[in-house]
Amino acid sequence: MKLIATDLDGTLLNENGEISIENATAIKKAIDAGIQVVVATGRSYSAANKPLQQVGLNCPIICLNGANVYTENGERLSNIPLSKSISKKILHQCQVNNTYFELYTNQGIYSPDRAKFMDVLLNIMLSANPDITREEVEERAALRFQEEEFKITDDFEGLLADENIEVFKALAFCLEADTLEKVKTPFTDADNVVITSSGFDNLEFNHPEAQKGIALSIFAAEKGIALKDTMALGDNYNDLSMLKIVGRGVAMGNAEEGIKATCDYHTVTNNEHGVAKAIEAIL
Structure with a gap:
């Protein structure tokens, strides 16, 4: 090798x-x-x-x-980067399905609600580790926000309208597989996007290349x-x-x-x- x-x-x-x-x-x-x-x-x-x-x-x-x-x-x-039209479509699907999401851009990572994601992580970890305390889970869940630096915003439409913003990846999180499938389903082979996953609780959207x-x-x-x-x-x-x-x-x-x-x-x-x-x- x-x-x-x-x-x-x-x-x-x-x-x-x-x-x-x-x-x-x-x-x-x-x-x-x-x-x-x-x-x-x-x-x-x-x-x-x-x-x-x-x-x-x-x-x-x-x-x-x-x-x-x-x-x-x-x-x-x-x-x-992803195209802005696909980024808007991803944003729409996450919003209508009430799914937490993040946009990874050339100017940082944008999230709508950090507290909501912390709740998602807590539920995952408590379900998978019933023998540990909530305090221990909270400490471990907080690692997510030590690893990445987030910017909180409610104006994602304005963000995507900014010509200086490039979106490299979108990430959707949800504990319910059915909801993630609803987010994923509207995208077809004709869309300029590839969808993968780094865990059972997420979808990752990137340009096909x-x-x-x-x-x-x-x-x-x-x-x-x-x-x-x-x-x-x-x-x-x-x-x-x-x-x-x-x-x-x-x-x-x-x-x-x-x-x-x-x-x-x-x-x-x-x-x-x-x-x-x-x-x-x-x-």
């Missing part, structure tokens, strides 16, 4: 949103061995770079599912590296496009079943340093 691409949440990061010493050490060993390492995430650049810096890693970052690509020095190389697989393919080509000599690691459906095209697609132990079925290779969970295990296997 000459190139490794790793997702962040649910993959390189553990449940506390941190890169373990084991994972960091393995990545540094790979880099020292001459292997290029790139992060591919749905996060914004700043939220993706923060955990890397905490363990002394400087890597190129494919962020917002491929809408932006940055060098290890923080220089932006690519920029693929803003996908991890496409961005990774371009990145590898520019480095003169064949995809057959590339390993990618992920856990959810926004990772699928890159896992399918590489020579060694690795599903995390905590990955969705559909992701595990797609990949010929598997590792242990993100809380068991699965990325480190996968890297050690190729080293």
Whole structure:
């Protein structure tokens, strides 16, 4: 392998949103061995770079599912926004279905109501972890807003009318699968949008060319590296496009079943340093 691409949440990061010493050490060993390492995430650049810096890693970052690509020095190389017409359609579907949403733009991340999202996270975590207290859940839920910097607004129509605003990704959250399906259904193959997910509770909207697989393919080509000599690691459906095209697609132990079925290779969970295990296997 000459190139490794790793997702962040649910993959390189553990449940506390941190890169373990084991994972960091393995990545540094790979880099020292001459292997290029790139992060591919749905996060914004700043939220993706923060955990890397905490363990002394400087890597190129494919962020917002491929809408932006940055060098290890923080220089932006690519920029693929959604059209304003599609952004308005996404906004409308989220509003009529009473679904929490976020818009990731060139001027920050905009959210309509932080308190509402905190309630969504609390309900998810309390349902999944009945043995922990509400205070513990609130502390963990607050990590979401430490990772990303949000701007609160009620004027999304005015925001989208601003010619200086570019929307790179839209994110819809809801605990009810039926509601998310209602948000998703009006979009067709004719629409200039691709819809993926990084969890059971969300939908991620990007330009069709803003996908991890496409961005990774371009990145590898520019480095003169064949995809057959590339390993990618992920856990959810926004990772699928890159896992399918590489020579060694690795599903995390905590990955969705559909992701595990797609990949010929598997590792242990993100809380068991699965990325480190996968890297050690190729080293």
